[in-house]
Amino acid sequence: MKRSYIREILDAIDENTISFAGGLPNEDLFPSKQLKKASKKVFKNKNSLQYSKSQGIDSLREKIANFYTKYYDFETSKDEILITTGSQQAFDIILKSLDAKNLVVESPSYIGALSAFKILKTNIQEFKTFEQLENILKKDDVIYSISDYQNPSTNTYTKKQREEFANILHKKDVYFIEDAAYSLLSFDGKIRKPISRLYKDKSYHLGTFSKIVAPGLRVGWIRANKELIEKILAVKESLDLHTSTFNQMLIDTYLDENDVFKHIKKNAKNYKKRMNFMADCMEKYLPNFEFKRPKGGMFIYGRFNNIDDSMNLAKEALKENVAFVPAEVFYFDNQKSNEARFNFTNCDFKKTKKGIRLLAKLIK
Amino acid sequence: MKRSYIREILDAIDENTISFAGGLPNEDLFPSKQLKKASKKVFKNKNSLQYSKSQGIDSLREKIANFYTKYYDFETSKDEILITTGSQQAFDIILKSLDAKNLVVESPSYIGALSAFKILKTNIQEFKTFEQLENILKKDDVIYSISDYQNPSTNTYTKKQREEFANILHKKDVYFIEDAAYSLLSFDGKIRKPISRLYKDKSYHLGTFSKIVAPGLRVGWIRANKELIEKILAVKESLDLHTSTFNQMLIDTYLDENDVFKHIKKNAKNYKKRMNFMADCMEKYLPNFEFKRPKGGMFIYGRFNNIDDSMNLAKEALKENVAFVPAEVFYFDNQKSNEARFNFTNCDFKKTKKGIRLLAKLIK
Numbered sequence: 251m252k253r254s255y256i257r258e259i260l261d262a263i264d265e266n267t268i269s270f271a272g273g274l275p276n277e278d279l280f281p282s283k284q285l286k287k288a289s290k291k292v293f294k295n296k297n298s299l300q301y302s303k304s305q306g307i308d309s310l311r312e313k314i315a316n317f318y319t320k321y322y323d324f325e326t327s328k329d330e331i332l333i334t335t336g337s338q339q340a341f342d343i344i345l346k347s348l349d350a351k352n353l354v355v356e357s358p359s360y361i362g363a364l365s366a367f368k369i370l371k372t373n374i375q376e377f378k379t380f381e382q383l384e385n386i387l388k389k390d391d392v393i394y395s396i397s398d399y400q401n402p403s404t405n406t407y408t409k410k411q412r413e414e415f416a417n418i419l420h421k422k423d424v425y426f427i428e429d430a431a432y433s434l435l436s437f438d439g440k441i442r443k444p445i446s447r448l449y450k451d452k453s454y455h456l457g458t459f460s461k462i463v464a465p466g467l468r469v470g471w472i473r474a475n476k477e478l479i480e481k482i483l484a485v486k487e488s489l490d491l492h493t494s495t496f497n498q499m500l501i502d503t504y505l506d507e508n509d510v511f512k513h514i515k516k517n518a519k520n521y522k523k524r525m526n527f528m529a530d531c532m533e534k535y536l537p538n539f540e541f542k543r544p545k546g547g548m549f550i551y552g553r554f555n556n557i558d559d560s561m562n563l564a565k566e567a568l569k570e571n572v573a574f575v576p577a578e579v580f581y582f583d584n585q586k587s588n589e590a591r592f593n594f595t596n597c598d599f600k601k602t603k604k605g606i607r608l609l610a611k612l613i614k
Numbered sequence: 615m616k617r618s619y620i621r622e623i624l625d626a627i628d629e630n631t632i633s634f635a636g637g638l639p640n641e642d643l644f645p646s647k648q649l650k651k652a653s654k655k656v657f658k659n660k661n662s663l664q665y666s667k668s669q670g671i672d673s674l675r676e677k678i679a680n681f682y683t684k685y686y687d688f689e690t691s692k693d694e695i696l697i698t699t700g701s702q703q704a705f706d707i708i709l710k711s712l713d714a715k716n717l718v719v720e721s722p723s724y725i726g727a728l729s730a731f732k733i734l735k736t737n738i739q740e741f742k743t744f745e746q747l748e749n750i751l752k753k754d755d756v757i758y759s760i761s762d763y764q765n766p767s768t769n770t771y772t773k774k775q776r777e778e779f780a781n782i783l784h785k786k787d788v789y790f791i792e793d794a795a796y797s798l799l800s801f802d803g804k805i806r807k808p809i810s811r812l813y814k815d816k817s818y819h820l821g822t823f824s825k826i827v828a829p830g831l832r833v834g835w836i837r838a839n840k841e842l843i844e845k846i847l848a849v850k851e852s853l854d855l856h857t858s859t860f861n862q863m864l865i866d867t868y869l870d871e872n873d874v875f876k877h878i879k880k881n882a883k884n885y886k887k888r889m890n891f892m893a894d895c896m897e898k899y900l901p902n903f904e905f906k907r908p909k910g911g912m913f914i915y916g917r918f919n920n921i922d923d924s925m926n927l928a929k930e931a932l933k934e935n936v937a938f939v940p941a942e943v944f945y946f947d948n949q950k951s952n953e954a955r956f957n958f959t960n961c962d963f964k965k966t967k968k969g970i971r972l973l974a975k976l977i978k
Contacts (some may be wrong), residue, residue, distance in 0.1 A: 277660040297642040299828035365852040464663035466859035488729040495830035
């Protein structure tokens with residue numbers, strides 16, 4: 251078992267590093283004042299510091315269920331929501347509950363999911379096209395996908411592709427984990443409908459407050475039908491009994507007192523500006539880095555057409571105090587790659603420009 | 615995979631239930647005011663809402679390490695501490711990092727640990743005597759023990775027994791998980807030295823703020839040597855990236871501003887009174903319930919000499935709105951038992967008396 255390359259980088263860097271590496275939201279956008287206000291109410295309730303239900307507190311689950319019904323057009327009750335300690339925990343919970351042997355992931359895929367899957371010794375296969383997917387999948391396999399602004403590729407499935415995806419799921423009768431970590435961080439304000447909505451019986455739809463409120467609270471959730479919830483509940487309680495009562499109540503009260511979708515809209519606008527600035531710098535200083543501007547999320551992903559191995563570049567860059575993520579860590583078998591992921595949410599304009607120029611110099 | 619009997623009871627009961635079931639600290643003793651004060655400082659630091667290191671924040675680990683050096687006479691550095699999301703998470707982390715096949719536990723043992731071990735399909739054996747332990751253990755097996763006020767048996771190893779225990783560990787060359795969840799909740803103020811102190815290289819010593827500050831924050835820790843910490847760190851990050859930054863900082867600031875050992879002493883005094891009251895009620899109304907008064911912790915454990923199966927009694931009692939835990943759930947193979955566990959920390963005197971009398975009536 252090796253540590254994640256990204257978490258190792260995050261441990262190694264300091265305030266002098268220009269970091270495009272992590273998936274860190276911008277601290278300046280955290281609703282600190284509003285959360286502080288909410289905390290006053292939460293501290294008044296002694297139960298906020300006590301043990302609580304493994305599935306999560308009722309009123310927060312109710313609110314999340316309402317999000318689904320209202321924004322995803324995906325009718326959901328609070329019994330179909332289970333609160334997790336960050337979305338990351340969902341991977342371990344679901345896989346353990348299914349005792350899954352075979353898992354299929356997008357190529358490339360989210361490094362944190364790959365780590366969680368590997369540790370359970372799941373056999374992993376990857377797909378790039380629907381044709382590959384259909385060939386690989388067998389009944390009761392588990393498939394993991396990020397349908398909006400995929401991490402790292404930034405790919406977003408179109409409406410037609412979602413239907414095609416769901417058809418394959420139905421045909422193959424598999425378990426489907428749909429990760430919606432970035433789905434609400436849309437630059438054009440459009441919220442796309444989950445694939446799970448077209449495949450309700452054996453799907454798990456994952457959400458998190460990490461990207462839209464604050465990751466330091468570690469509160470995420472799983473949406474699944476009641477029978478699946480019952481199964482994952484037994485695993486959840488064996489892992490950490492329940493997610494922090496205080497943090498659940500804090501977010502619940504924050505949601506009572508604020509319009510979180512207004513907050514998300516403000517953040518998305520800010521992130522879009524940062525994305526465009528970084529993209530402009532890349533086009534100017536890194537003409538051989540080929541990428542498409544993403545429509546949401548937190549990353550720019552592309553390939554260096556003038557180098558073979560982005561890991562070498564990443565190592566050289568780190569020596570110069572610039573961090574980005576070489577794509578080989580996003581492939582389950584760590585294949586060499588000339589692709590790379592850049593985070594644009596946690597770095598100011600000046601540093602962004604300086605970092606990109608430094609990379610340009612290194613490549614020369 | 616079945617849910618834990620205790621967590622199911624906790625979900626089922628309401629404010630009308632007289633509950634001796636959970637291991638819930640008393641809400642009235644939570645340092646709510648002090649934590650609220652600490653939170654003001656924490657909210658000022660934007661990083662409290664951001665992602666953070668998987669091992670845990672430095673200053674909190676430093677403080678925990680100092681506890682070891684000072685109170686356990688067990689020299690420890692912050693590099694030997696890893697923060698967990700409650701002590702419960704430690705079981706999953708350690709077992710995964712060891713890829714352990716055989717596990718040996720005390721008989722009876724903590725239900726939450728048994729659940730976490732079972733889900734990883736570990737082969738479980740149990741021991742009651744050191745002779746049994748020595749016969750069962752093979753090199754690189756994992757052994758799990760609660761050395762102070764064991765949950766549920768309330769057993770505490772003597773100094774001599776600790777030495778004998780450590781000798782067996784050395785002889786058999788195994789991995790040792792020592793759970794110290796209740797070790798600081800001592801009624802006589804005496805803090806006993808961990809067995810791990812005599813077996814440093816392959817031991818994990820678990821601690822938690824759940825029983826001494828507040829369980830709703832879900833902050834615990836593992837103490838192990840650096841090589842073992844490196845291994846569990848990779849697992850920890852794959853599980854939930856890290857424990858809530860905010861909650862770690864909240865406790866860290868609380869510890870800066872308050873004398874937590876004074877707080878623990880106050881709680882232990884309160885719990886001792888409650889324990890003695892419950893014990894008095896039991897001696898008066900349940901003369902056939904055989905038990906020893908515990909020297910710390912949160913439970914009274916004993917056996918009903920006039921009934922065969924405490925599970926039947928527990929079910930009947932629940933119908934009358936009285937909850938306690940029948941001991942079969944504390945045996946890994948769920949063997950029938952006439953033993954039972956009663957929590958005394960979360961019920962007032964009046965209800966305690968009423969509940970015990972109701973049980974007496976039911977037994978008749």
